[in-house]
Amino acid sequence: MTTAVLASWACHPDRSRGRRFAEADAPTRNHHQRDRDRIVHSSAFRRLVYKTQVFLNHEGDLFRTRLTHSLEVAQLGRSIARSLGLNEDLVEAIALAHDLGHTPFGHAGQDALNDAMKRADASSSGFEHNLQSLRVVDELEERYPMFNGLNLTFETREGILKHCSARHAKRLCQSEPGGVAQRFLSGGQPSLEAQLCNLADEIAYNAHDIDDGVRSGLITLEQLTEVPLVERFLRETLRDHPQLQGRRLLSETLRRMLSEQVYDVTDSTRLAVQAVAPAHVDEVRSSQQALVQFSVAMRDQSLPLKRFLREKLYRHPQVTDTTERAKLVIGELFERYLNHPQDLPAYFAQQSDLPRAVADYVAGMTDRFALKEHQRLTGRQVF
Numbered sequence: 001m002t003t004a005v006l007a008s009w010a011c012h013p014d015r016s017r018g019r020r021f022a023e024a025d026a027p028t029r030n031h032h033q034r035d036r037d038r039i040v041h042s043s044a045f046r047r048l049v050y051k052t053q054v055f056l057n058h059e060g061d062l063f064r065t066r067l068t069h070s071l072e073v074a075q076l077g078r079s080i081a082r083s084l085g086l087n088e089d090l091v092e093a094i095a096l097a098h099d100l101g102h103t104p105f106g107h108a109g110q111d112a113l114n115d116a117m118k119r120a121d122a123s124s125s126g127f128e129h130n131l132q133s134l135r136v137v138d139e140l141e142e143r144y145p146m147f148n149g150l151n152l153t154f155e156t157r158e159g160i161l162k163h164c165s166a167r168h169a170k171r172l173c174q175s176e177p178g179g180v181a182q183r184f185l186s187g188g189q190p191s192l193e194a195q196l197c198n199l200a201d202e203i204a205y206n207a208h209d210i211d212d213g214v215r216s217g218l219i220t221l222e223q224l225t226e227v228p229l230v231e232r233f234l235r236e237t238l239r240d241h242p243q244l245q246g247r248r249l250l251s252e253t254l255r256r257m258l259s260e261q262v263y264d265v266t267d268s269t270r271l272a273v274q275a276v277a278p279a280h281v282d283e284v285r286s287s288q289q290a291l292v293q294f295s296v297a298m299r300d301q302s303l304p305l306k307r308f309l310r311e312k313l314y315r316h317p318q319v320t321d322t323t324e325r326a327k328l329v330i331g332e333l334f335e336r337y338l339n340h341p342q343d344l345p346a347y348f349a350q351q352s353d354l355p356r357a358v359a360d361y362v363a364g365m366t367d368r369f370a371l372k373e374h375q376r377l378t379g380r381q382v383f
């Protein structure tokens, strides 16, 4: 069932560390193909279509959403995985699941939910989207008769848990000793497939945030000439196509930048992996540093781009005005449900840890459902 020849350092589906609940193998799909299919059929995945990446869902139909972002990460990840002999199906599964735990309204929603949790209970571990992504696939999806969640393989779950504090890792290790949180306590790296998804995520959002930023009018192509990485490809595009302007000029510039970053990661990672020559994925896991990497030159060039996006786009007054309103919506929804659990669906109202149940419910909302629910409960229209 394995479709491509995998390198010794890849996660081989027939050597999976398995699922939390034993299940019979599927007749036509390997373990990681099955994980990917379960993610695609989950309700959390469908909700990504109405969740914010940077621009709120109602601001325009052409901006990226969490769903299209996740598809772009999967495309970039698979493309690089294929060149490196990695497990494409696993990369796709991790990429499609990596943002399942995001709240409505992007990072603003997460910050508001984290603050609200801590206000409700000072000893609370708060809210963090990576942990929530794992919680969605482990606990919150309700699709199978015998277990909560999607019962994904260790390798997919390992990739989903990208960051984790020591405090959270200790808690996770209590219920799963030596499990996916262990590396945050004892050191080490995740599989190359998981490392690749982290970098594919970064490559994807750096490029599409420029694209969406220019489309929105909040940043301009002229401003982007301050960023050496973009300026280089803009200059090369104009050299080859002097008449090009507008959207085609931007698209061709970004296409060239994306391709260069993909080739750079592929080449640098190949060299780093060959230097260590892991005979097995566990040798990848025990290495001191991540092996999926940009070259030093590309890493240095991508930093000013990230800085530009932070200063000129993510902190643009129009974006921060929107995020302040979004925080208000999330904060008020949380307080409302906490004080009036009868407003929650029965399943959430019955949970013993009410603040956590409220956070799960609010985090699972799409942008537009959160706004509708906020208006229904408060009578106010924030946008």
Ligand code: MG
Pocket (backbone or CB within 6 Å): 069, 098, 099, 201
């Ligand atoms: Mg992402």
